[in-house]
Amino acid sequence: MLVGPVLNAVPSLGEEWAWRGWLLPALTDSHGPLIALPLSGVAWGLWHSPLTLLGYNYPVLGPWAGAYFTGFCILGGLVLGWLRLRSNSVWPAVVGHGAMNASAPAILLLGDAKAEPNVVVAGLTGLVGWALLALLVVLLYRFWPIRAGRPARVDTI
Structure with missing residues (x-):
């Protein structure tokens, strides 16, 4: 768990x-963080959908697997976006994404x-993980709000 x-x-x-x-950052510039954060999670989940629909994360869900994993990506994306x-x-x-994968x-x-x-x-991608991620999102955004201002572009980091 430390090396993963x-x-x-x-x-x-x-x-x-x-x-x-x-x-x-592009979505935050155009829509603000309240829209950008969940929207980027939806994009992240849809990007994973082809693999998820092949049974990678939820082999028992069939065609619902893509939508289910997108829900996880929205919650996980709120944490990573924070x-x-x-x-x-x-x-x-x-590193946070690496920790989730590990x-x-x-x-x-x-x-x-x-x-x-x-x-x-x-597991992390199941309903128990969703609940824990939702609790973490509430705590992070409530007690350590995102700083105002424009996020740096990736090419400047």
């Missing part, structure tokens, strides 16, 4: 460079070896 976020930051860099480094806008740097979001398979390691986990409910 750093190792997973490498493949997460490309996504975060695009979603939180370029798209989020990191991006609060720090004015893409790097905390890169912790997601923990359900397989910590669960019952004889019974496959219900990934719709359990």
Whole structure:
């Protein structure tokens, strides 16, 4: 759990460079953070939809898998977007994305070896994870609000 976020930051860099480094500041400029943050999460989720529809995250959901994972991406994107806008740097979001990717398979390691986990409910991308992410979003935005001002463009970081 300590090494995973750093190792997973490498493949997460490309996504975060695009979603939180370029798209989020562009949407924030045109629509403000209240619209930009969830909208960038929707874009992130739709981008994952082809892989998710092939059964990658939720093999039991069929065609609903893309919409379900988009819900996770909105909540996860609010956390990663907060990191991006609060720090004015893409790097905390890169490491945060790496941490999410590193912790997601923990359900397989910590669960019952004889019974496959219900990934719709359990784990970071399941309803339990959604609830924890929603609580984290409320705490972050309530007690450490995003600083006013224009976020730095990714090419200036």
